[in-house]
Structure formats: C-alpha cells, structure tokens
Amino acid sequence: MKLKPLADRVIVKLVEAEETTKGGIILAGAAKEKPEVAEVLAVGPGGMVDGKEVVMTVKVGDKVITSKYAGTQVKLDGEEVTIVRQNDILAIVE
Template identity: 45%
Template sequence: MKFRPLHDRVLVRRIESEEKTRGGIIIPDTAKEKPQEGEVVAVGAGARDESGKLIPLDVKAGDRILFGKWSGTEVKLDGEDLLVMKESDIMGVLEGAAASKKAA
C-alpha cells in the first residue's frame, strides 16, 4: 500500500469483533456495532507546535488502539476499508494485546 498520512493523522484498520457472545449466541451482521478497536497501519510525521518544532506521534504502525465510535473518515484503499483519523481521536493504546492475539 502506498499511502502516507500527513501531519498528525493515522491510518487505522478496524479489528472485527467476535461473531458470538460468551453464551454462544450468534450475532447477525445487522445487529453488530462498528468496532472501536483497530490496528495502526501508517502514521504521519507529527504535528507542529507554535514555534514550528515537529512533535512526533505517540502511536506507531502495528499498535492496537481504541478510538471513538464516530472517529475518523472512512476510505477504501486497495479494496480494503480503512479509517484516517487525527491522533487526538485515539483514546489509548492496548498494551500487550498484540502479543496475546499472536499467541492464540
């Protein structure tokens, strides 16, 4: 993929939630909410402060994050639905989530 976000923007791939509840009930597509968890695909160089100094972003490619329900702008790149959002729309980084997911 040849896309580089500008400034303090981040490219995010949504991580789909489970198809079943803990009790085994299958959730149909029409009842599902959009996931609020995602993986950072690419990040911009950072924002600039009042003096023009570059402030790097706190997130990096590969981080698993939580973001607001209505955050970002949906885009389609290489046939894949992705989100472009500002770093300020990100609520936090899930620590250790990527390692536990890979082990499973």
C-alpha cells in the first residue's frame, strides 16, 4: 500500500532512539524516551488550505522535529508512520 498526502500533509517516520547514553550505558526499554526526530517519507502538494496559500518547505528525506502529540499514526506495510500537517513540524534538522 502507498500513501499520498493531500494539501499540507506530510508523512513522517520516527527515527529510532539511541540505545546507549554518551557514557556508554545501555538503556532498558522503559528508560528510552520517545524519539523526537522523524524522517519525511512523502509531502503533499500544498496549495489553498483554509483560505490561505500554503507552500511546502519540507521535502522527502528531510529530518524534522514534530510536535510531540501531533498527527495521526497509521500502520503501513507493518511500519508505523505519522501523518502531520506542515505547521506541526517545528524544525528541520541539518
């Protein structure tokens, strides 16, 4: 199955959290924080959204930081992805 986002929607996949700390300590499953960085898998075309022109500023392959509780989670071919609006993306990681 393939998803094609509409309007100002972006499909992202969360990047796995580090399993060791900088000091080399291995973290247990419960101690890991939810990852904040996601990779953009697909980008909608933009256009008129709620009466305003939206120009898409992210592109496929970008690493981004999204709002923690933003978007809708969907299972796609066994992988969990999130569909968010572009305005729920806080920053592009360079």
